[in-house]
Amino acid sequence: MRSTLTNYGSVDKTLAIFTLAVCCSQSFPTAALGEELYLSRLQATLAGVGTNLPALTESAEQAAADFLAGGNLWVAGRQAEFISEACGRAGGLMCITPLGQHPPTNHDIILYAVPGGLDANDSTLIKQWRSAGARVVSFESAAAVFKERFPLDTVANVCAMWTWTGEFVAACTRRGKMPVLYQSYGLPGGPERGKKYQGKKLHDDLVIRSIAAGVLGRAYLDQIQTMLAGIQKTQMPKITQAAEWWRRCPTNSALVLVTGHMFPRHAQDPRAVACGKFMAAPAWEDKELLDPANLPGFVLHLGYQFAPQKLVEQARASDVKLLYTTVQPAKPAEPAGNILYLDPGWQLADGCVAVPGYDVPILPASGVIQAAIYWSIVSARGFRQN
Numbered sequence: 001m002r003s004t005l006t007n008y009g010s011v012d013k014t015l016a017i018f019t020l021a022v023c024c025s026q027s028f029p030t031a032a033l034g035e036e037l038y039l040s041r042l043q044a045t046l047a048g049v050g051t052n053l054p055a056l057t058e059s060a061e062q063a064a065a066d067f068l069a070g071g072n073l074w075v076a077g078r079q080a081e082f083i084s085e086a087c088g089r090a091g092g093l094m095c096i097t098p099l100g101q102h103p104p105t106n107h108d109i110i111l112y113a114v115p116g117g118l119d120a121n122d123s124t125l126i127k128q129w130r131s132a133g134a135r136v137v138s139f140e141s142a143a144a145v146f147k148e149r150f151p152l153d154t155v156a157n158v159c160a161m162w163t164w165t166g167e168f169v170a171a172c173t174r175r176g177k178m179p180v181l182y183q184s185y186g187l188p189g190g191p192e193r194g195k196k197y198q199g200k201k202l203h204d205d206l207v208i209r210s211i212a213a214g215v216l217g218r219a220y221l222d223q224i225q226t227m228l229a230g231i232q233k234t235q236m237p238k239i240t241q242a243a244e245w246w247r248r249c250p251t252n253s254a255l256v257l258v259t260g261h262m263f264p265r266h267a268q269d270p271r272a273v274a275c276g277k278f279m280a281a282p283a284w285e286d287k288e289l290l291d292p293a294n295l296p297g298f299v300l301h302l303g304y305q306f307a308p309q310k311l312v313e314q315a316r317a318s319d320v321k322l323l324y325t326t327v328q329p330a331k332p333a334e335p336a337g338n339i340l341y342l343d344p345g346w347q348l349a350d351g352c353v354a355v356p357g358y359d360v361p362i363l364p365a366s367g368v369i370q371a372a373i374y375w376s377i378v379s380a381r382g383f384r385q386n
Contacts, residue, residue: 037379038150038372038375038376038379038380039228039231039232039372039376040232041152042152042155042156042228042372042375043225043228043229043232045152045153045155045156046156046159046221046224046225046228047225048156049156049159049160049163049221050218050221052160053163053167053214053217053218053221054214056160056163056164056167056217057167057171057213057214057217059137059164059167060164060165060167060168060170060171061167061171061213062135063109063135063137063168063171064168064171064172064174064175065171065175066107066108066109066135067095067107067109067168067172067179067201068172068175068177069107070107071106071107071108071109071134071135072095072097072104072105072107072108072109073093073095073096073097073108073109073111074096074097074098074099074102074104074108074109074110074111075087075096075097075098075099075110075111075112075113076098076099076100076110076111076112077111077112077113077114077122077138077139078113078114078115078122079113079114079115079139079154079157080265081154081158081261081262081263081265081266082111082113082139082154082157082158082161083098083113084261084262084265085158085161085261085262085367086111086161087261088182088261089182089261089350089364089367090182090183090184090185090186090190090349090350090351090364090366091181091182091183091184091349091350091351091352091353091360091361091362091363091364092162092165092181092182092362092363092364093165093168093169093179093180093181093182094179094180094181094182094194094197094198094200094201095179095180095200095201096111103132104129104132104133104134105132105133105134106132106133106134107133107134107135108129108132108133108134108135109134109135109136109137110129110134110135110136110137111137111139111161111164112125112126112136112137112138112139113138113139113140113154113157113158113161114138114139114140115141115151115153115154115269115271116140116141116153116271117140117141117142118138118140122138126138137164139157139160139161140153140157141153141156141157149271149272149273149379149382150272150273150375150378150379150382151269151271151272151375154266154269154371155368155371155372155375158262158367158368158371159221159224159368162220162363162364162368163217163220163221164217165362165363166216166217166219166220166353166362166363167213167214167216167217169181169211169216169355169362170211170212170213170215170216170217171213172202173208173209173210173211174210174211174213176207176210177202177203178202178203178206178207178208178358179201179202179203180197180200180201180202180203181351181358181360181362182194182360183349183351183359183360184305184348184349184350184351185284186283186284186304186305186306186348187348187349193360206357206358207357208355208356208357208358209356209357211355211356216353216355216362216363219353220352220353220363223352223353223363223365224352224365224368224369226345227344227345227346227365227369228369228372230343230345231342231344231345231369231372231373231376234343235342235343238323238340238341238342239342239373239376239377239380240380241323241340242298242300242321242323242340242342242377242380243377243378243380243381244381245298245321245323246275246276246298246300246377246378246381247381249296249297249298249321250297251275251276252277253296253297253298254275254276254277254296254297254298254299254300255276255277255278255279255290255296255298255299255300256276256277256278256279256299256300256301256302256374257278257279257280257281257289257299257300257301257302257303257308257311258278258279258280258281258302259280259281259282259283259302259303259304260283260302260304260366260367260370261367262367262370262371263278263302263370263374264278264280266371266374267374267378273378273379273382275378275381276298276300281301281303281308281311283303283304283305284304284305284306286306286307286308286309286310287310288310288311288314289301289308289310289311289314290311290314290315290318290320292314295318295320296320297320297321298320298321298322299311299315299320299321299322299323299324300323300324300374300377301322301323301324301325301326302325302370302373302374303324303325303326304326304327304350304366305326305327305328305348305350306326306327306328307324307326307328307329307330307331307341308324308326308330309330309331311324312324312330312335312339315336315338315339316335316336316338316339319338320338321338321339322338322339322340323339323340323341323342323377324339324340324341324342325341325342325343325344325370325373326344327344327346327347327348328348329341329343342373344366344369344370344373345365345369346365346366346369347361349361350364350365350366351363351364351365352364352365
């Protein structure tokens, strides 16, 4: 894996390009299960984000100076789910919004992500924005996909973005300021807190002690790697079984129910394997999600905090094969042989990094972990012999 921080033009307007070059030369036995292989490759890729931490910290330090000088924080690029994941997230910054058609100005910061590498159009846009005085932090990868079917780069971009966000927050504290971050709206007080701070970039009601460079970014990466290792250690038999169910199910009889900001766009990457239909599932409302007159053969439910109890009951009353992943399991967790619960390893708050003196944990884990679970199951399904 290779990381670079490249200067273009004047020192005070650095274009930071974080190049995630996934090493694909490592040899793996062809009989290795896809789910093991995908998780191992993802863990190695995210270790490269850790190697890149000094560059992320340097970029965040510069961005914090611009932000506190009056700049806006935007997100843009060809990776649509990166934009969705960055905005309105539990544990994420309240001040970041999609750039869209807004013309950036002096001191603005743009987080710009693409699948694969920057193309000529990307470079032209970035040059225009820099000419207007904006700072662009670009996330790209020289080696875009694993086996040309299962993307690592887009997951790594999201993880790097949250790592950068942690370093941005810390850089602000070293200047005596604390950005406002969301509490999950699924927790008591979350919506009320969001309303209280609506429109505010910075806290005026508390002071957070200075946080050293590298601390929050490293803490986030450590949390993510711990969760991935836990999945690999304890949840792999369920991933393998779900992949087998899915492999045996006709494509038009498989359904993926998704909750969150990254899906379904993340799974619809045109470079990757496509299988099954997608349907949005509510994050907090418990309801029956299957049409009794047209039951699917297999359902993968990528949920959020609370168990889809009614979905589980629907599956239990039929022969629908179901794997669901939420922080809280249904009661009972696995009430029938056709139902599996996969523990994703993150907490109800979603934010997984504590900031001393701050009232909510920051930097969400769910998007990265959901993606890891999804591609592990899909890759296992793809590696099976028919």
